[in-house]
Amino acid sequence: xxxxxxxxxxxxxxxxxxxxxxxxxxxxxxxxxxxxxxxxxxxxxxxxxxxxxxxxxxxxxxxxxxxxxxxxxxxxxxxxxxxxxxxxxxxxxxxxxxxxxxxxxxxxxxxxxxxxxxxxxxxxxxxxxxxxxxxxxxxxxxxxxxx
Numbered sequence: 001x002x003x004x005x006x007x008x009x010x011x012x013x014x015x016x017x018x019x020x021x022x023x024x025x026x027x028x029x030x031x032x033x034x035x036x037x038x039x040x041x042x043x044x045x046x047x048x049x050x051x052x053x054x055x056x057x058x059x060x061x062x063x064x065x066x067x068x069x070x071x072x073x074x075x076x077x078x079x080x081x082x083x084x085x086x087x088x089x090x091x092x093x094x095x096x097x098x099x100x101x102x103x104x105x106x107x108x109x110x111x112x113x114x115x116x117x118x119x120x121x122x123x124x125x126x127x128x129x130x131x132x133x134x135x136x137x138x139x140x141x142x143x144x145x146x147x
Contacts, residue, residue, distance in 0.1 A: 014094040016088075025077045086132050
């Protein structure tokens with residue numbers, strides 16, 4: 001996540017949706033899971049083939065931190081984030097409007113080229129969510145900035 005979120009989002013609900021999604025990547029330990037599975041596989045191959053270069057393993061670990069989450073992890077973070085929003089009485093449809101804007105501005109990659117579910121799928125899912133009965137209106141991010 002970066003400072004672009006404040007510049008892109010048009011409502012507090014959009015920001016809350018993105019933050020809830022990202023929070024659940026952490027809670028579900030997606031980054032650690034990906035890192036351990038990739039390093040574990042590399043280490044096993046290295047042991048089988050007799051590679052003992054610790055420097056290569058350290059470099060690989062650094063490269064792995066740049067990997068994107070997979071589609072199932074993205075869907076899980078979306079789902080858990082949406083649940084968190086509903087429990088907090090925040091309209092989860094803010095995610096749908098955020099994804100719609102991203103799709104308009106950036107288009108959608110073919111599924112085979114993307115680590116994320118397509119915008120269309122994510123928009124449909126978020127737009128279909130029930131709105132909590134006591135939905136609270138969050139303040140607009142207009143005028144907010146980061147230094």
